[in-house]
Amino acid sequence: MGFCPECRYEFKENIKRCPDCEVELIDELPPEQEPEEKWVLVKDLESDIFADMVKEALENEGIPSIIKSDFFHEGFLTEPTSFPGSHSAVFVPENHADAAEIIIDNITD
Numbered sequence: 001m002g003f004c005p006e007c008r009y010e011f012k013e014n015i016k017r018c019p020d021c022e023v024e025l026i027d028e029l030p031p032e033q034e035p036e037e038k039w040v041l042v043k044d045l046e047s048d049i050f051a052d053m054v055k056e057a058l059e060n061e062g063i064p065s066i067i068k069s070d071f072f073h074e075g076f077l078t079e080p081t082s083f084p085g086s087h088s089a090v091f092v093p094e095n096h097a098d099a100a101e102i103i104i105d106n107i108t109d
Contacts, residue, residue, distance in 0.1 A: 003029045038094040039066065043104045044087050050108055051088035057103050058092065065100070066091045 002011045002025030004018035017024055045051050051067045058065045068089045092100040 002027065005029070008032070039091045040094045040097050041089055042092050042097050042100045043090045043108070045090065045108065046087055048088050051090060053107055054090055054104050057107055058090075058096075058100055061099065061103060063092055063096045063100050063103070 001013060002015060003009070004011070004021050004023060005026050006021040006023055007018060008029055009018065009020075011018070011025055015025065043054070045054065048069060051069070055065050055067055068091065069087075090100070090104065
């Protein structure tokens with residue numbers, strides 16, 4: 001069996017060249033490596049309610065996000081609305097940071 005190093009498609013033994021990519025096939029593919037994406041903090045919110053709203057708004061715009069809550073939520077697996085001094089940090093991929101900040105500012109201001 002041969003593999004295309006570009007599209008990674010597997011071909012039968014008698015095929016020597018990828019018809020789509022027009023490259024010679026190889027015997028074994030190297031493992032796929034995802035490009036490392038840098039995530040950045042875009043906002044530190046004082047309420048989980050705002051964090052949920054922000055996450056939904058970002059997802060609606062196709063922006064992936066991670067919400068990192070304070071230790072109360074992580075340690076006790078609870079979802080209270082807010083403790084004094086608690087926070088939820090919003091992280092997005094660096095290439096989406098500017099758009100995310102605009103969306104978040106429209107929700108939280």
